[in-house]
Amino acid sequence: MIEVKNLVRTFNSGDRTIKPVNDVSFVLEQGTLASIVGKSGSGKSTLLSLLGALDKPTSGDVVVDGVSLASLPDSKLTEYRRRDIGFVFQQFNLIPNLSAVDNVMLPMEFAGVRKASRLERAKELLEQVQLDPSKHDRRINRLSGGEQQRVAIARALANEPKLILADEPTGNLDEQTGDHIIELLSSLSRDHNTTILVVTHDRVLANKTDRRFRLQQGKLTEEPARERAVAATA
Amino acid sequence: MSVLARSVGNAFRNKVRTAAVVAVLAVAIGLALAMLVANQAVGAKVQELNASVGTVLTVNPAGGQGFEGGGEPLTAAQAATAAAVPNVSAVVGTSSLRLRNAAAAAAQAAQTAQTGQGGPGNQTGQAGPGGQAAATLTTSLTAAVDAGTLGNRNQQANGTTGSTGTTRQPVRSLPITATGIGAEVDTTGKGLNITQGTGLGDYSAASTGALLGTTLAEKNNLSIGSTFTINDQTYTVTGLFDAGTAFGNNAVYITLPTAQTLAGTPGELSSMIVTVNSMDNVAAAKTALQAALGSDKADVTQGQNLQTAVSSLDSVKNISFIAFIAALGTAGLIILLIMVMLVRERRREIGVLKAIGAPNRTIGLQFVLEALVLAALGSAFGAAIASFASNGIASALISSNTSTGAATTGRGFPGGAGGAFQGGQRGPFGGASQLLNSVTASASPGVIAGGIAAVFGVAIIGALVPALLTARIRPIEVLRGE
Numbered sequence: 001m002i003e004v005k006n007l008v009r010t011f012n013s014g015d016r017t018i019k020p021v022n023d024v025s026f027v028l029e030q031g032t033l034a035s036i037v038g039k040s041g042s043g044k045s046t047l048l049s050l051l052g053a054l055d056k057p058t059s060g061d062v063v064v065d066g067v068s069l070a071s072l073p074d075s076k077l078t079e080y081r082r083r084d085i086g087f088v089f090q091q092f093n094l095i096p097n098l099s100a101v102d103n104v105m106l107p108m109e110f111a112g113v114r115k116a117s118r119l120e121r122a123k124e125l126l127e128q129v130q131l132d133p134s135k136h137d138r139r140i141n142r143l144s145g146g147e148q149q150r151v152a153i154a155r156a157l158a159n160e161p162k163l164i165l166a167d168e169p170t171g172n173l174d175e176q177t178g179d180h181i182i183e184l185l186s187s188l189s190r191d192h193n194t195t196i197l198v199v200t201h202d203r204v205l206a207n208k209t210d211r212r213f214r215l216q217q218g219k220l221t222e223e224p225a226r227e228r229a230v231a232a233t234a
Numbered sequence: 235m236s237v238l239a240r241s242v243g244n245a246f247r248n249k250v251r252t253a254a255v256v257a258v259l260a261v262a263i264g265l266a267l268a269m270l271v272a273n274q275a276v277g278a279k280v281q282e283l284n285a286s287v288g289t290v291l292t293v294n295p296a297g298g299q300g301f302e303g304g305g306e307p308l309t310a311a312q313a314a315t316a317a318a319v320p321n322v323s324a325v326v327g328t329s330s331l332r333l334r335n336a337a338a339a340a341a342q343a344a345q346t347a348q349t350g351q352g353g354p355g356n357q358t359g360q361a362g363p364g365g366q367a368a369a370t371l372t373t374s375l376t377a378a379v380d381a382g383t384l385g386n387r388n389q390q391a392n393g394t395t396g397s398t399g400t401t402r403q404p405v406r407s408l409p410i411t412a413t414g415i416g417a418e419v420d421t422t423g424k425g426l427n428i429t430q431g432t433g434l435g436d437y438s439a440a441s442t443g444a445l446l447g448t449t450l451a452e453k454n455n456l457s458i459g460s461t462f463t464i465n466d467q468t469y470t471v472t473g474l475f476d477a478g479t480a481f482g483n484n485a486v487y488i489t490l491p492t493a494q495t496l497a498g499t500p501g502e503l504s505s506m507i508v509t510v511n512s513m514d515n516v517a518a519a520k521t522a523l524q525a526a527l528g529s530d531k532a533d534v535t536q537g538q539n540l541q542t543a544v545s546s547l548d549s550v551k552n553i554s555f556i557a558f559i560a561a562l563g564t565a566g567l568i569i570l571l572i573m574v575m576l577v578r579e580r581r582r583e584i585g586v587l588k589a590i591g592a593p594n595r596t597i598g599l600q601f602v603l604e605a606l607v608l609a610a611l612g613s614a615f616g617a618a619i620a621s622f623a624s625n626g627i628a629s630a631l632i633s634s635n636t637s638t639g640a641a642t643t644g645r646g647f648p649g650g651a652g653g654a655f656q657g658g659q660r661g662p663f664g665g666a667s668q669l670l671n672s673v674t675a676s677a678s679p680g681v682i683a684g685g686i687a688a689v690f691g692v693a694i695i696g697a698l699v700p701a702l703l704t705a706r707i708r709p710i711e712v713l714r715g716e
Contacts, residue, residue: 054589055710075593081709082591093586097247098240109236110591155590 002028002051002163002195007060009046020046021057022218028211030162033189033196035206037223038215044199045090047215048165051197052085053077064163082110086156088166090199092148094140100126100151101136107158118158125154130180145172153181157188164188166198170205182208237596241603245611252608255572259565259612264619265627266561267685271620272628273554274681280547289513290423291520293506294533305531308503312527316508319522321515327503328421329414329493333464333486336372370409371496374463377410378453378484410450411485412464413504414493420477423507426487431458431473440491443472447483464496508534550631558685562692565612569605569696577601577700581707588709598701605697606690613686620682 009021020043028034038044049055051062053069062069064084072080081087086107094103101122108118126136129150140148149172156164169185170178182205188194189210198205206212212223246252293316297305310327317325418426418433426433426445434443446456451474456462460471469488477483494500510519516536524534577584587597 049710052589055708078588078591078593081589085591087589089586089589093582093589095583095586097243106587106592107590110593110596115236159591 001030001065003063004051005061005063007047007050007062008058009043009050009055010058019218021050024060024215024218024220026213026220026222028195028197030195031189031193032211033186033198033209034211034213035198035200035209036213036215036220037200037206042215043218044215045167047220048167048197048199051163052087052165053080054087082107083159084162086159086161086164088149088152088156088164088169090167090171092152094148094151094155096141097139099137099139100131100143100147100154103140103151104154104158107155111159113159121158122154125157126151128157128184129154130177146174146177149173150177150181153184160192160194162195164194164196166196168200168202169198170200170202178202178205237600238603241600242607244600244604245607252611255568255608256611256615259568259608260615260619262561262565262568263609263612263616263686263689264623265616266558266565266689267616267620267682268624268627269554269558269561270685270688271624271678271681272631273551273558274678275628276547276551276554276632280544280551283544283547289510289516290536291508291510291516291523292423292535293508293523293527294504294535296529296531296533307499308506308532310501310503312532313503313506315526316506316523319508319519319526321511321519322508322523323511324417324509326415326417326419326423326507326509327490328416328505328507329490329497329499329502330504331412331414331464331493331497332370333373333375333410333412334370335376335410336374338376339372371412371465373410373412373465375410375450375454375486378447378449379480412488412493412496413485414488414490414496416490419507420475420482420487421505421507423509426475427477428473429476431471433473434487434489437489438491439489440495441489442467442469442492443488444469445473445475445487446471447485448474448476449480449483450485467496547632550628554628554631562688565609565689566692566696569609569693570699572608573601573605573697573700574703576604577703584704584707585709588707594705597704598698601701601704602694602697605693605700609689609693613689616689617682617686620685 004024004026007021007024008019011018011020020041022043024047036044036047046055050057053062053072057070064080069077069080087093095106098106101119104122104125105118108121113121123133123136127133131147131150131154135143135147140151143151149169153166153169156166164185166185170181173181185196185198186208189196196209198209200206214221214223293308293312295305295308308327313325313327316322413421415421416437418428418437420426428445429448431445434441434445444462451457451460451471454462456471458471458473461468462471463469464486475483475487477485488496490503491500494502508519508523510516520534520536524532527534584597588594
């Protein structure tokens with residue numbers, strides 16, 4: 001369970017103080033598929049970085065399974081990111097001189113998984129995200145944007161994290177592949193009890209999530225799930 | 235992919251830059267290794283010189299300096315006096331002879347008679363620099379080295395061939411140095427390096443055995459058991475020695491009484507080689523020896539030219555060591571700057587690695603290994619450079635730092651009973667400059683390995699700072715760029 005308590009993050013820009021995350025509180029049960037929508041610059045990515053322990057809040061706390069992230073030293077936060085978090089960055093942030101399979105193996109290497117096991121799992125994950133096997137050993141900078149996005153998603157799943165934080169995970173994908181990724185995330189949430197929080201502009205994806213939040217001027221509000229309920233009934 | 239494999243891959247990410255970095259590193263490392271090789275070679279030579287002649291004093295007749303002088307010959311009684319001086323562990327007397335090939339001498343005499351030229355000193359008793367008559371004897375041996383310009387000039391000046399008129403003078407060969415010795419040492423007090431055969435046994439007794447320099451033996455097609463003559467008396471080659479220089483090997487050693495008999499000066503010595511029991515006592519022993527023998531009778535020297543040589547070599551050693559450290563530091567600085575640049579360039583990537591859970595030590599290790607890959611490549615090329623350049627660099631260092639010393643070693647030492655020899659052959663310590671030149675800086679695997687280990691140590695230090703910088707990069711910087 002992830003519990004966000006009065007989270008605030010401020011930045012100073014000249015004389016002004018910007019609050020992209022302003023007193024945000026919510027609770028996500030384990031296995032929830034949630035989405036955050038909002039305009040560009042509304043603080044969605046900042047909120048994700050706070051939940052993923054990439055950044056430290058100005059005030060407030062994130063409590064994961066009863067453990068306060070604010071109380072953890074850097075080494076434990078690194079361990080938390082390695083073991084419990086899977087990131088899908090908006091710009092993928094893959095290592096350009098490594099192959100697709102090497103990129104997916106990286107988090108497993110840091111987690112101490114044996115080489116044979118991580119190679120097998122990396123290929124399995126790349127197949128799950130529908131990357132052509134002929135491109136598994138291709139360097140990242142020789143893959144298209146959509147292919148890179150699929151590698152980024154596979155990398156996020158590598159260590160079977162409790163929480164996946166995905167920033168526009170379907171942004172560069174065609175409709176068919178996007179649908180497949182949405183289905184993959186849904187099945188992870190449903191079958192593997194993985195909590196997934198996606199930041200998206202994609203209404204289709206947002207409507208398929210269990211809970212939908214809107215971030216506006218740093219304030220987070222939860223939207224009713226009427227459309228989702230209708231879709232589920234149908 | 236392991237950290238090492240990733241580091242190797244990263245080292246070749248930008249091939250042009252890697253080539254440039256490796257080239258610069260190779261030059262710095264090559265220079266460092268060449269300096270180390272030179273340092274080791276010179277150090278070994280200094281040690282060898284100190285070990286062989288560091289405790290040796292030479293006693294010559296007083297007044298026998300340069301091309302002037304006179305005085306009385308040294309005697310066996312003075313040798314006994316010297317042996318009684320405190321801290322003197324051994325005294326070896328020498329008697330120097332000058333040998334000329336009998337046929338060449340006869341031809342010269344005939345030519346001189348035909349042309350009506352000739353100088354005064356070409357028969358016997360040629361004036362040596364010590365002002366005493368040197369015994370010039372005839373031999374069946376032919377000298378192994380030509381006199382050269384200096385030798386011809388000196389022979390003309392001494393009246394050996396005559397010098398007036400415009401008649402072209404024939405090319406002369408140098409006289410052969412023959413030395414009677416009281417122990418199995420050369421004229422510098424250093425043990426003879428007998429490469430074939432045996433020594434002369436009892437050096438205090440007359441003998442028909444002789445030791446020949448290797449080049450002299452080769453020139454005359456002599457081997458162990460062969461015979462030759464001095465003044466029509468037959469001598470048998472019992473051993474061959476290698477003095478390390480061409481001039482030094484154009485020599486014959488016989489026992490001291492044999493030489494004294496040949497020279498017709500029984501009981502007289504050309505010089506004495508006095509060995510002091512330790513380096514610490516050399517100065518005191520020198521003073522005591524000079525007092526015991528009398529400054530009007532004998533000059534006691536400490537092989538000044540060799541001291542100069544050792545001093546020059548010590549300078550070269552110091553310079554090469556400083557240059558080694560400087561080149562090593564340069565290599566370390568290059569690595570440091572390159573790695574700092576790489577860390578700055580890859581901040582985003584480092585942030586990504588941290589975001590996906592890479593510990594600081596893994597990222598730091600990756601950069602250190604990358605630096606070591608560059609250092610290894612630089613070392614490989616640097617070692618190749620050093621193996622080709624070290625001897626040249628060592629020679630350049632020695633020649634630029636020993637010109638003064640070499641000039642002083644060019645003087646002949648004073649002649650004793652037998653006189654000193656000229657024409658290119660220097661006195662007892664005349665080979666000092668050749669000793670300097672005989673420093674061979676060969677790039678031995680051990681020295682190269684030691685140098686490369688030092689390079690790797692410096693590379694690790696150079697890479698540690700940037701590697702530690704990676705720990706300060708926060709993963710949020712990845713997202714801030716988006």
